[in-house]
Amino acid sequence: QSALTQPASVSGSPGQSITFSCTGTSSDVGGYNYVSWYQQHPGKAPKLMIYDVTQRPSGVSNRFSGSKSGNTASLTISGLQAEDEADYYCSSYTSSSTLVFGGGTKLTVL
Amino acid sequence: QLHLQESGPGLVKPSETLSLTCTVSGGSITTSNYFWGWIRQPPGKGLAWIGTIFYTGSTYYNPSLKSRVTLSVDTSKNQFSLKLSSVTAADTAVYYCARLGVTGTSLWYWGQGTLVTVSS
Numbered sequence: 001q002s003a004l005t006q007p008a009s010v011s012g013s014p015g016q017s018i019t020f021s022c023t024g025t026s027s028d029v030g031g032y033n034y035v036s037w038y039q040q041h042p043g044k045a046p047k048l049m050i051y052d053v054t055q056r057p058s059g060v061s062n063r064f065s066g067s068k069s070g071n072t073a074s075l076t077i078s079g080l081q082a083e084d085e086a087d088y089y090c091s092s093y094t095s096s097s098t099l100v101f102g103g104g105t106k107l108t109v110l
Numbered sequence: 111q112l113h114l115q116e117s118g119p120g121l122v123k124p125s126e127t128l129s130l131t132c133t134v135s136g137g138s139i140t141t142s143n144y145f146w147g148w149i150r151q152p153p154g155k156g157l158a159w160i161g162t163i164f165y166t167g168s169t170y171y172n173p174s175l176k177s178r179v180t181l182s183v184d185t186s187k188n189q190f191s192l193k194l195s196s197v198t199a200a201d202t203a204v205y206y207c208a209r210l211g212v213t214g215t216s217l218w219y220w221g222q223g224t225l226v227t228v229s230s
Contacts, residue, residue: 001173003156034215038157045206045223046157051216089157093215097170099147099159 004029004090004102011108016080022073022090022102030071034093037066037075040104041086049088050075077107085109112136114207114221122201122228128194132207132221139188140165145214148181148192150203151223160205162214163190170214197228 005023012018020037022029029035035053038046048057050066053073063078073092077084090102118130132146139146148160161171163181171179175194183190194201204225208217 032215034213036216038217040157045220046217047220048216048218051211051218052213057218091157091159091216093213096173098172099162099215101157101159104156 001028001094001096001098001100004092004100006088006090006102006105008103009106009108011110012080013110014080014082017076017078018080018107019077020075020088020090020105020107022075022092024071024073024092024100026071027095028092028100029068029073031095032093033068035066035068035073036091037064037073038089038091039084039086040089046089080109082109112209112219114209114219116205116207116221116224118224118226120225120227122197122226123230124198124228125196128192128197128201128226128228130192130205130207130224130226132190132192134188134190134209139183139190140185143212145210145212146183146190147208147210147214147217149206149208149217149220150201151206152200152203158203160192160194162210164214199228202226202228 037050040046113135147162180193204223206223207221209219
């Protein structure tokens, strides 16, 4: 299975909105509403931020939102804060009953 | 609050078998039909899904690792385990255990991770 495609890096200023993309195929992202997004700070375990494309776990800020169009899923962070600086990974369920991650995007808050 | 803790050797020799155990506390491994899984992250690189197991023993593996991976669950100890055979330096990574949701499609709770280095 091929990894989902994410841009290597994204940057934004405090208060801005920023969107990450995650591109797959009709066998994963496009075929199921099972895209998740994870935030990982250096040296820490990942944290689930979005599941089932648009759903936020309890306790996750409503500044984080997810969407999908065709084979591309997106994570948007509004009102960017310094604490949002981290690596972000998408994942998707696949037609082979497996999970696949994207390569990750490093977010820099300027 | 659910807590997961990985344990096992931090150093494994090439060609040997890597064995890790995840101990679950704060909840039963058989509760509510959750799935349990393993993920790894080579130093400086991204996340890679290794496999997922249901408490009944049903397993799902990453095709690229399937020939070398075995997941198992011990409900009496509230633990699940990973074995990865014939390891090479490419298997050096931080290994995480995690609890997935009931659909087995998202990773809700993660252990802190444990670094396993493959070296002679």
